[in-house]
Amino acid sequence: MSKHGRIVRRAALGTALAAAAALTIGGIAYADNINDTIEGLGAVTLVAGxxxxxxxxxxxVVPNNGDSDSGCNIDTNEHFVITFVTPAGVTASPASMSFSDCNVFQTVSFSAAAGAVDGTVTATITTNTTGAGSYNNNxxxxxxxxxxxxxxxxxxxDGVPDxxxxxxxxxxxxxANADGDALGNACxxxxxxxxxxxSPADGNGDEGSTLSTSGAFTDADGNDSLTITKVSGAGTVTDNGNGTWSWSHSTTDDATGTVVVQAADGEHLAASETFNWTASNVAPTVGPVTATHTSACAVSLNAPFTDPGTADTHTATISWGDSGTTNVAPATSAITGSHxxxxxxxxxxxxxxxxxxxxxxxxxxSFATQNTPSALQQPINATGTRSxxxxxxxIPVKITVTGCDGGAVSTLTPTVTLTKLDPTPDNPLNEASLDTVATNGLQMRWSDTQYIYNLSTKLSQQTGAALTGGTYKVTVSDSSFFAPVSAQLDLRK
Structure with missing residues (x-):
């Protein structure tokens, strides 16, 4: 055991002793000649951190006269307190300790923080006694x-500690660490x-079509590590699995828009690509237009139309060619009208x-009007009892012809034809016998207010011979007629 220090508190003898014997502080008497020391044992070795x-x-604490307790002047209620002053980074536990008797060891432990250096712990002594003397705190x-x-x-x-x-x-x-995370590029x-x-090309086309475009992202870790999705906009984005993508959008109307596509790898900030698209309006297609006669001067019209913009609505106008018009709203898949x-x-x-x-x-x-022939006139009965x-x-064959304005049309050359229907006549004679000059050929002639044709039964213009008994059909036709007119008659001997 080595002594690293000794502190002796000394007091004058004589009158001081008598005075000390009679001194009372806080109700406790303290003796003079308090000669006590502190003794520390051994050096301490620590590992920093x-x-x-x-x-x-x-x-x-030991008496000043050695290890004998006879020199211990610690009285009842008296104690020494030792406080340890440590160098930087070193901690004492406990930081101080109290002694109420001599020659009793107490243990103090030390530890060193990282960065602590060699030094010396100094123990300083204090006491609750008062009086002459001093302490040697060394x-x-x-x-x-x-x-x-x-x-x-x-x-x-690789030369880099683990x-x-x-x-x-x-x-x-x-x-190397491209993304600055905990792992280097190598692993x-x-x-x-x-x-x-x-930059992807814009997706443009006509309404009613399917627009399309495509693009690609790259990743140094491998393009197949990317997940590609649509962030915003119309249409469908398909991830092709190799960093490329395809976009398609089926349109029904003219419109424009913007699409944002992104690629993510699950860790880093996603990359994005943007493109625009336009579906242009397309005019409807009309036709074929069909104009059908419903009478000589009336027409029925049918005009289908198509439009690739199926969301479009339509109106239509028919111009009849005579300053008349018909408006159709809404117009559907076919325009119809009559005039x-x-x-x-x-x-x-x-x-x-x-x-x-x-x-x-x-x-x-194109529509051409037609003429309207009358029924066959007398002496041929067009209705009622057959002539x-x-x-x-x-036999005089007579008709009148009118145009769309209701006036007579006199510039035609209608044709008469005769058809034998039955060799046996049904009716007895009921018409007078006529003997007029037969018409040359098959065409009627205009006569004052009507067209006339003299049909011979003796040497018929139709057959070149005399007619025989039976029922016949007489027809008058012309290319300008809406429809030919006819009537039946009987011939008898």
Whole structure:
């Protein structure tokens, strides 16, 4: 055991002793000649920053006259307090201790934080006694701080200790780390963020069509590591699984929009690509336009139309060619209408279909009016009892013809034909025998207010011979007629 310090409190003898005997502080009497010392044992060795490394020393109070307790002047209720002053980084536990008797060891433990250095712990003494004398506080405990033993492990042999190696199992002396995370490029399967490729082309086309475009992203970790999705906009984006994508959008109307596509790798900031699309309006297509006679001067019109913009709405106008028009709203898949003309002629009927965007398609048809022949007139009964003529008679065949304005048409050359229906006449004679000049040929002639044809039964213009008994059909036709007219008659001997 070595003594690192001794503190002696000395007091004058004589009158001071008598005075001390009579001194009372706080109700406790203290003797003079208090000669006590502090003794610390041994030096302490610590390892800096190692919590498992601790050192300890033993400290006691001893009388000034040696280890004999006869010189111990610690009276009842009297005690010494020793406080330890440690160098930087060193901690004493406890930081202070109290002694109420001499020659009793107490243990103080020490530890050193990282960065602690060698030094000396100084023990200072205080007491609750008062009176003459002083304390010699020179007990010192040497502290020897050693550096911790560092074992450097470099499993991959790249010169970078495992403790600071971002790929301890894979040699990467450059410690490259593209994304700055805990793993270096050499052992990180997701080191790089995705990047956008060239700007995708805009997806343009006509309404009613399927628009399309495509694009690509890249990733240094491999393009197949990307997940590509649509962020916003119309249409469908397909991830092709290799960093490329395809977009399609089926349109029903003219419109525009913007689409944002992104690629993500599950770790880094996603990359995005943007493109615009336009579906242009297309005018409706009209046709074929069909104009059908419903009478000599009336027409029925049918004009189908198509529009690839199936969401469009339409209106239509029919121009009949005679300054008359018909508006159709809304117009559906076919435009229909009818019209009557009040003057003969050939008319161009125009149809215009306009969509809700103002684009229009047109179609037309030509329509020629026809003439209206009357029924066969007397002496042939067009209705009622069938006329019956005697063979040898000349039978006048008469009609009138009117145009769309109601006036007589006199410039035609209608044709008469005769068809035998039955060799046996049904009716007895009921018409007078006529003997007039037969018409030359088969065509009627205009006579004052009507067309006339004298049909001979003796030497018929129709057969070149005399007619025989039976039932006949007389027909008058012309290319300008809406329909031919006819009547039946009987011939008898």
């Amino acid at each position: 190692d919590s498992t490394s601790t050192g300890s020393a033993q400290v006691k 007990v010192q405990i040497p502290i020897d701080v050693t550096a911790p033993v560092v074992v450097v492990v470099d499993a991959d042999g 403790a600071s190696d971002n790929c301890p199992a894979t040699a990467n002396a450059d410690q 990180d399967t997701n080191s790089y963020a995705p990047k956008a490729g060239a 009557a003309y009040t003057a003969n002629g050939t008319y161009t009927i125009g149809v215009s279909v306009t969509d809700d965007d103002g684009a229009n398609g047109t179609g037309d048809a 019956s003529f005697k063979i040898g008679s000349t």
